[in-house]
Amino acid sequence: MATQFLKEEEVRHGEPDVLPAKDMKDSFGEEEDAAEPITPWSRIVASGMELLRDPMYNKGSAFTEEERDRHYLRGLLPPAVVSQELQVERILHNVRSYENPLEKYVAVMDLQERNERLFYKVLIDNVEELLPIVYTPTVGEACQKYGNIFRRPRGLYISLKDKGKVLDILKNWPEKDVQVIVVTDGERILGLGDLGLQGMGIPVGKLALYTALGGIRPSSTLPVAIDVGTNTESLLNNPFYIGLRQKRATGKEYDELLHEFMSAVKQAYGEKVLVQFEDFANHNAFRLLEKYNTTHLVFNDDIQGTAAVALAGLIAALPLTGGALADHKFLFFGAGEAGTGIAEILSLEISRQGKHTLEEARKKIYLVDSKGLVTKSRFETLQEFKKPYAHEHEPCGNLVSAIKALKPTVLIGTSGRGGTFTKEALEEIASYQDKPIVFALSNPTSQSECTAEEAYKYTKGKCIFASGSPFGPVTYDGKTYTIGQSNNCYIFPGMGLGCIISGAIRVHEDMFLAAAESLAANIKQDHLDKRQLFPSFTEIRDISANIGAAVAAKAYELGLATRLPQPKDLVAYAKSSMYSPTYRQLRSSLL
Numbered sequence: 069m070a071t072q073f074l075k076e077e078e079v080r081h082g083e084p085d086v087l088p089a090k091d092m093k094d095s096f097g098e099e100e101d102a103a104e105p106i107t108p109w110s111r112i113v114a115s116g117m118e119l120l121r122d123p124m125y126n127k128g129s130a131f132t133e134e135e136r137d138r139h140y141l142r143g144l145l146p147p148a149v150v151s152q153e154l155q156v157e158r159i160l161h162n163v164r165s166y167e168n169p170l171e172k173y174v175a176v177m178d179l180q181e182r183n184e185r186l187f188y189k190v191l192i193d194n195v196e197e198l199l200p201i202v203y204t205p206t207v208g209e210a211c212q213k214y215g216n217i218f219r220r221p222r223g224l225y226i227s228l229k230d231k232g233k234v235l236d237i238l239k240n241w242p243e244k245d246v247q248v249i250v251v252t253d254g255e256r257i258l259g260l261g262d263l264g265l266q267g268m269g270i271p272v273g274k275l276a277l278y279t280a281l282g283g284i285r286p287s288s289t290l291p292v293a294i295d296v297g298t299n300t301e302s303l304l305n306n307p308f309y310i311g312l313r314q315k316r317a318t319g320k321e322y323d324e325l326l327h328e329f330m331s332a333v334k335q336a337y338g339e340k341v342l343v344q345f346e347d348f349a350n351h352n353a354f355r356l357l358e359k360y361n362t363t364h365l366v367f368n369d370d371i372q373g374t375a376a377v378a379l380a381g382l383i384a385a386l387p388l389t390g391g392a393l394a395d396h397k398f399l400f401f402g403a404g405e406a407g408t409g410i411a412e413i414l415s416l417e418i419s420r421q422g423k424h425t426l427e428e429a430r431k432k433i434y435l436v437d438s439k440g441l442v443t444k445s446r447f448e449t450l451q452e453f454k455k456p457y458a459h460e461h462e463p464c465g466n467l468v469s470a471i472k473a474l475k476p477t478v479l480i481g482t483s484g485r486g487g488t489f490t491k492e493a494l495e496e497i498a499s500y501q502d503k504p505i506v507f508a509l510s511n512p513t514s515q516s517e518c519t520a521e522e523a524y525k526y527t528k529g530k531c532i533f534a535s536g537s538p539f540g541p542v543t544y545d546g547k548t549y550t551i552g553q554s555n556n557c558y559i560f561p562g563m564g565l566g567c568i569i570s571g572a573i574r575v576h577e578d579m580f581l582a583a584a585e586s587l588a589a590n591i592k593q594d595h596l597d598k599r600q601l602f603p604s605f606t607e608i609r610d611i612s613a614n615i616g617a618a619v620a621a622k623a624y625e626l627g628l629a630t631r632l633p634q635p636k637d638l639v640a641y642a643k644s645s646m647y648s649p650t651y652r653q654l655r656s657s658l659l
């Protein structure tokens with residue numbers, strides 16, 4: 069009887085996460101009517117062994133006696149019926165028994181393939197412990213070895229071989245109501261470089277966080293990896309590599325595939341699907357964003373998400389340093405997506421405070437790239453995105469000489485190069501500045517410009533520190549500091565939620581400013597006492613709801629929202645729209 073069908077109430081995003089009143093009654097009840105119409109929120113799911121093999125509906129040993137009888141599961145499961153809470157404990161027990169983070173990653177991601185609600189319950193209830201596993205830093209190692217640990221495909225793989233067929237590929241995806249896509253071409257995965265198709269681990273991980281942190285329904289998320297080849301020899305020579313064995317296509321060939329994808333996305337899912345560009349190399353990231361942000365609902369996480377989160381950290385730090393943002397001098401080490409993205413949002417925020425023009429604000433910001441300080445004398449040869457920061461200044465060949473010459477109060481690492489905030493550099497900034505702000509934002513941990521411990525040690529406990537990858541607390545000179553993680557995962561889930569609940573059709577930079585301000589507002593005196601610039605992840609779902617509401621409010625204000633009328637209480641509406649991983653009852657139907 070494997071063909072018997074069940075239905076589960078499925079809540080769509082933008083609809084509050086409650087069932088219509090008539091369906092609130094216990095769905096096991098005899099009142100079930102075969103002729104009952106299927107609501108727009110219903111889904112048809114198989115029963116018996118097929119049900120156990122379907123990660124969206126499988127509850128494993130948590131299926132109740134009644135469900136086992138009703139849904140043809142008796143005998144297919146061992147007799148012990150356990151609660152979801154006990155299942156969570158069991159999973160944690162197993163995950164903790166592995167010492168190697170990559171083994172933990174495989175164990176947790178396997179769960180996502182078996183039992184999706186349990187996966188999210190484990191993740192949501194243990195977010196601080198598991199974030200470094202499903203996300204930075206372990207996801208970086210997972211991508212490096214993606215071919216070796218490959219078990220089951222997840223997401224859509226679109227390669228040069230598929231040119232002309234991209235819409236057909238989207239049609240192969242089982243979900244029709246996609247609301248958020250994260251797409252990468254794998255050319256700059258974290259600070260690990262070109263990992264080709266193995267970069268797929270990043271969209272998969274980011275979207276797991278859209279659900280766990282931002283409450284986006286898993287079935288409405290779609291990870292995509294675009295395969296145009298890789299220039300990484302070790303991957304091309306690895307028999308387990310999962311992508312095309314060729315060097316990266318560029319120019320017209322690349323642009324055509326990307327364009328076909330972007331057009332197909334709109335055709336398949338409409339105007340309101342959010343596309344997050346992730347881990348593209350600089351030479352494509354800026355131009356793709358510019359090309360598509362007037363026609364699609366898109367943003368680039370590494371430029372704009374990273375920028376908003378860093379801005380939130382800088383705003384949060386002001387009570388510690390005193391003064392306003394405009395009173396600081398900023399030096400960026402690394403002038404790519406993150407560096408210039410932060411520089412731009414920072415200039416915008418300073419200019420919005422009314423005392424400075426955008427031009428004046430930009431003058432407070434200096435960039436160091438691989439050739440040294442970005443100066444006017446280099447203007448002609450600079451990439452476009454660096455040009456606003458090419459100021460009149462003597463050349464400085466390296467970071468330390470730039471610190472000496474400029475005496476910045478804020479030092480931000482976005483270089484993708486580990487260990488580059490040397491003892492000398494950190495000692496220098498602490499030599500003239502009482503409370504220097506030092507952000508080492510590159511990921512994963514191996515690429516962080518310095519460790520939290522080094523930052524406190526070499527500045528003799530003076531610095532106010534944040535990092536892109538997680539670090540545990542640091543004790544220096546008898547004081548213990550909590551290290552805030554300036555990672556875009558504080559922003560993108562709330563940004564997605566805000567776009568969805570408002571039905572936004574474009575992402576505007578002011579929506580990122582609103583998100584940053586909302587995040588910064590979580591930092592209170594007790595955080596500042598520990599010099600912690602970002603809140604703990606245990607509160608992240610409420611924080612995401614607040615960010616979502618702030619983003620949505622801005623979208624309404626800018627006339628970019630299509631879901632009308634505007635809900636009166638956006639925070640309550642955001643919260644009620646969030647996915648909950650608690651098991652739902654399956655209803656018997658269509659007998």
Ligand SMILES: O=C([O-])CC(=O)C(=O)O
Pocket residue numbers: 204257258259347369370510511536555556
């Ligand atoms: O994934 C992360 O941890 C943050 C990010 O976008 C990157 O480093 O590229």
Ligand SMILES: [Mg+2]
Pocket residue numbers: 258346347369370
């Ligand atoms: Mg990224």
